[in-house]
Amino acid sequence: MIRPVPHVGAMAAYALADLGDQQTISLAQNESAFPASPAAIAAGKAAMGELPLYPDPDWPDLRAAIAQVHGLDPARILCGAGSMELIGCLIRAYAGPGDRVLGTDYGYAFVASASAQVQADYIKAREVDLTVSIDDILDAVTPETRIVFVCNPGNPTGTLIPNSDIQRLREGLPADVMLVIDQAYAEFSDQTHNPAEIFALTDRGDTVVLRTFSKAYGLAGARVGWGYFPPEIASELRKLLNPNNISIAAQAAASAAMRDQPHMKNVVSRTAEIRDRFAHDCQSLGLAVPESHTNFVLLRFASVEDAQRADAALRADNLLMRGMGGYGLSDCLRATICQAPIMDRCLTALKGVLR
Structure with a gap:
């Protein structure tokens, strides 16, 4: 056997x-x-004629669309086959046997699976009233902690903490602990919680912000996620990403969806x-x-x-x-x-x- x-x-x-x-x-x-946006559907259909070709591994038009809408540096944007691919690669790149990945009571369950794949321990910090507690996360950090994952807004709770809490968490974490902010549902809170404040945390070199096209953009079947990374972390992640991870049609649809705000x-x-x-x-x-x-x-x-x-x-x-x-x-x-x-x-x- x-x-x-x-x-x-x-x-x-x-x-x-x-x-x-x-x-x-x-x-x-x-x-x-x-x-999804009619423009996204039309763009995806139009791209079907290019299916004999491999997709562009640098996602140039998609990165440009994301960067334009959010005011970001396209060189620091990485795209994945859903944010799940980016999460898995982050954990494979920065955690291993004996390390700890810290989430919360009701954080995204896939993080636990990705941690098990590399023999890292997945630990949960307590949530209070179904809401992420910054103090409980900080109390749960140990010398073995390598990555902290926070979903904001939360899934399955739907609750939200203010940007000031995320900023306080980053200030309270050791410099050698990566903070990953999973914002799969952020489009539902962007009007009241300035996204630029969270993207700016990546300038420190120790924080990653993840988003997806699966929810507000209606492209779950296309499997497109993206993240904003410090350059050093982005270069390490590139080693693990599938170089042809997002199909030509999916890239075209996501680019058009992003532009149809x-x-x-x-x-x-x-x-x-x-x-x-x-x-x-x-x-x-x-x-x-x-x-x-x-x-x-x-x-x-x-x-x-x-x-x-x-x-x-x-x-x-x-x-x-x-x-x-x-x-x-x-x-x-x-x-x-x-x-x-x-x-x-x-x-x-x-x-x-x-x-």
Whole structure:
């Protein structure tokens, strides 16, 4: 029998969402409720004629589009097959056996899987009221800590801490500890939390900011993520990135999507309107719903049994939310915001259980 290396054999596979069957409407993946920009779709289709060629490994037009919109240096932008690729490469480049990667109670679970791949220990700092606690992160840092990951806004909580807290965290961390700020949902909070303040932290040489096209831009299927890096870290990451990681069509679609900021902002606004109305209606049913700054809401039930009954009622109507047992939140379901008629169906199913 051919056996894997011991630490891979001992790993659990990364837990993907249950998507049900073909009749199921999934509210489990945090995909966009609305289509991508028409300009992005047209650009992706137009690029299909170039498929005999390998994609450009430097993503020149995509980097230029990102840099123009955010006022960044394109040379410090790296793109990945989703932000997952960038996270995995960061951990492979800067952590190994005996090192610690520090996240938080409800941080992105893939960071734990990527840490296990390099035999680094993944440690969680406590969150307070489902919100990242800077003091608890700083208290959890040890001499073995190499990387700190913070999701802001958080997933699966949807909660948000101010930029001043992120800045205080960076000031409090040792200079040899990398801070990675995962902003997969930042487009939902950019209007109130100046993104330039967070990108500026990369000038220190010890901080990375990650973003994605999978949420607000509606390009989850294209698998495009990006990050802003100090030059020294970017050069090390380049050694590990697949040199042809983003297809020609995906690069073209993402470039056009980034340049169509009015479409993205309209999607964010429409999503937030549906989200806030659904959250208010769920609170009226007695559910605890943290204020969300994302395209989903976390629903906390009075008991694990109530959450299970709600899940069963939703499934009976071919609706599927994400169970949160893997995060230690078995009394919760996470609901991706879909278009209003679907959220109304969810509310009807929840009413049948809770009333």
